[in-house]
Every structure is written in structure tokens, then in C-alpha cells.
Amino acid sequence: xxxxRRFFLLTVTSAVLSGCSKQSPAPELKPLPFSKHDxxxxxxxxxxxxxxxxxxxxxxxxxxxxxxxxxxxxxxFILQPxxxxxxxxxxxxDFGNSTEAQLHEKMLPAKDAFYVAGSxxxxxxxxxxxxxxxxxxxxAFMREHGGKLLSYTQVTxxxxxALKGH
Numbered sequence: 001x002x003x004x005r006r007f008f009l010l011t012v013t014s015a016v017l018s019g020c021s022k023q024s025p026a027p028e029l030k031p032l033p034f035s036k037h038d039x040x041x042x043x044x045x046x047x048x049x050x051x052x053x054x055x056x057x058x059x060x061x062x063x064x065x066x067x068x069x070x071x072x073x074x075x076x077f078i079l080q081p082x083x084x085x086x087x088x089x090x091x092x093x094d095f096g097n098s099t100e101a102q103l104h105e106k107m108l109p110a111k112d113a114f115y116v117a118g119s120x121x122x123x124x125x126x127x128x129x130x131x132x133x134x135x136x137x138x139x140a141f142m143r144e145h146g147g148k149l150l151s152y153t154q155v156t157x158x159x160x161x162a163l164k165g166h
């Protein structure tokens with residue numbers, strides 16, 4: 001009986017201690033709605049006053065994301081090493097999503113998107129980089145509007161700078 005008690009106490013103690021040492025999981029970050037007063041973190045423009053795809057970046061330990069009037073401005077921010085280290089999540093609006101959903105509901109993780117850079121469709125900052133949920137959507141868009149297909153890892157500051165404008 002002594003062995004059973006000892007085993008029981010060890011089991012309970014280890015369960016309690018392991019429960020105490022675990023941190024609660026971080027809440028899942030999701031894009032937040034844009035308001036008519038939101039301004040771009042890079043250029044200060046009122047975001048919803050201009051066309052094109054938008055971006056949001058959550059910084060670690062912050063509840064509200066930084067919001068951007070264009071995906072180009074979002075990449076301009078995130079491609080800076082000091083900002084990349086602080087980023088917890090990066091979302092872009094799917095330019096191929098034509099549903100009536102709210103803009104923030106059309107956003108997807110930036111790493112999952114396919115991008116068309118330099119098409120004849122301009123955004124808030126002139127020539128833009130437009131995200132699509134699927135490669136097929138991006139390629140169909142390119143057949144009509146030109147541009148260059150890029151994956152997330154192919155988007156660089158050089159690619160962004162090659163797009164005229166801000």
C-alpha cells in the first residue's frame with residue numbers, strides 16, 4: 001500500500017507541476033476591421049480612401065495591428081530586419097476575392113499568398129504588389145494585366161523599390 005501511495009503522490013505532484021510550468025497558448029492573431037479613420041503606418045494616408053490591396057502586421061505583445069494602405073507599404077515595413085524580428089503576424093488582403101465580405105475577412109497570411117508585382121492595376125501608392133490566395137488566380141490576373149509572379153520569399157526591398165511611387 002505504501003508503494004501505491006507514493007506512486008499516486010508522485011503522479012499528482014508531477015501533473016500539478018507540469019500544469020504550472022506551461023504557459024497558456026498565445027491567442028490566435030486574426031486581422032481586425034479597418035475603420036474609416038485608420039491611417040497607414042508608413043505614409044499616414046487614410047487607408048480606406050484609396051484603392052488596392054491592404055496589409056496588417058501584428059507586433060509581438062501588441063493587441064492592435066499596424067495597418068497599411070498598400071501591400072507595398074506592408075512589405076517595406078516587414079522587410080526591415082528590426083521590424084521582422086518584432087513581427088508576430090503579417091496579413092494581406094486577397095485581391096482575387098470578389099465577395100461582399102468585409103476587407104479584414106478577405107485577408108490571409110502573407111506567407112501563403114502569391115503576388116503579382118508591377119501590373120497595370122495601381123493601388124494607393126501607384127504600381128503595386130497584389131496578393132492572391134492561389135497561384136491560378138494570380139496567373140489569370142497576369143494574363144489580363146501583366147506583371148510578374150512572386151512568392152512571399154521572392155518579395156525583396158529591391159522588388160518593392162522597382163515599383164515606382166512611394
